[in-house]
Amino acid sequence: EAQVTQNPRYLITVTGKKLTVTCSQNMNHEYMSWYRQDPGLGLRQIYYSMNVEVTDKGDVPEGYKVSRKEKRNFPLILESPSPNQTSLYFCASTREGEKLFFGSGTQLSVL
Amino acid sequence: RKEVEQDPGPFNVPEGATVAFNCTYSNSASQSFFWYRQDCRKEPKLLMSVYSSGNEDGRFTAQLNRASQYISLLIRDSKLSDSATYLCVVNGGGYNKLIFGAGTRLAVHP
Numbered sequence: 001e002a003q004v005t006q007n008p009r010y011l012i013t014v015t016g017k018k019l020t021v022t023c024s025q026n027m028n029h030e031y032m033s034w035y036r037q038d039p040g041l042g043l044r045q046i047y048y049s050m051n052v053e054v055t056d057k058g059d060v061p062e063g064y065k066v067s068r069k070e071k072r073n074f075p076l077i078l079e080s081p082s083p084n085q086t087s088l089y090f091c092a093s094t095r096e097g098e099k100l101f102f103g104s105g106t107q108l109s110v111l
Numbered sequence: 112r113k114e115v116e117q118d119p120g121p122f123n124v125p126e127g128a129t130v131a132f133n134c135t136y137s138n139s140a141s142q143s144f145f146w147y148r149q150d151c152r153k154e155p156k157l158l159m160s161v162y163s164s165g166n167e168d169g170r171f172t173a174q175l176n177r178a179s180q181y182i183s184l185l186i187r188d189s190k191l192s193d194s195a196t197y198l199c200v201v202n203g204g205g206y207n208k209l210i211f212g213a214g215t216r217l218a219v220h221p
Contacts (some may be wrong), residue, residue: 035211040119042198042213043155090154100209102154108221 004039004079006091006103013081014111017111022077029101031094032074033058034066043090049074069092081110112137115201117212124219125142126152128189132215135181143202144175148195148212155198158184189219 004025013019025032033048035058045058049068063085065077074093078085091103125131136144144161159166161182162174172185183202186193186194199212 002183040113040213042115043211045209088152099157100155104154107152 002101004091004093004101004103006089006106008106009104012109012111015082016080016104019081019108020080021089021108023074023076023103024072025074025093025101026072027093027095027101028071029093029095029098030071031096032068033092033100034064034074034076035092036060036085037090038087042080046076046089054097069073081108083110086110113202113212114138114210115199116213117197117199117215119213119215120214121218124189124217126189126191126219126221128219129185130199130217131183131185132197132199132217133181133183134201134212134215135179136199136201136210137180138201138203138210139177141201141203144173144200145200145209146171146173146182146184147198147200147211149198150195155211158197166210187216189217191219191221193217194219 007022030051034046035043037043044060049055049067089106092100094100146158147155148158149155161175165174170187174183177203196214198214201210205211
């Protein structure tokens with residue numbers, strides 16, 4: 001089944017404790033992206049990647065890192081999480097001409 | 112001004128009603144337009160693309176007005192299962208640059 005797998009589904013952590021949210025897709029998509037969703041603001045793009053070893057900042061990259069060492073994986077790294085990074089996060093993938101496939105989301109709470 | 116703006120709602124309608132949402136966008140160079148549906152705290156799913164000539168998919172009709180820079184979604188004969196948030200999505204330049212509206216919430220009641 002074609003899918004984007006995102007883990008964990010829920011995560012509660014404390015300020016400053018490094019964390020990684022994983023994202024993996026099995027559709028051989030070149031393009032992958034991370035979004036955060038906050039009430040009243042819609043989905044905002046954090047980082048995206050057009051292919052292996054190619055990543056670019058989205059609209060709200062501060063406080064986040066990503067890597068794309070393999071085509072299928074695109075982890076989101078928070079080196080030192082802060083409470084303002086409490087949000088609902090989505091990973092997505094696609095290729096040109098196709099729709100966006102989303103992961104099921106990660107609800108992150110930073111205390 | 113936000114790049115993509117939607118009325119947040121909620122739109123509370125009875126079953127069987129017809130309801131319409133509008134969405135305005137600021138970038139006149141935008142080329143692709145979509146409506147996504149999102150159920151509470153779940154991932155967005157593509158409802159339909161919006162074509163220049165307008166398009167219909169069952170009870171759903173999407174329209175694009177380039178002159179006024181807005182797109183619309185019309186839902187006829189609303190069902191309880193249509194209750195969700197509808198996200199307007201505009202391509203801001205390349206398939207990698209999709210800009211999401213904050214969404215319009217629809218609640219269909221018996």
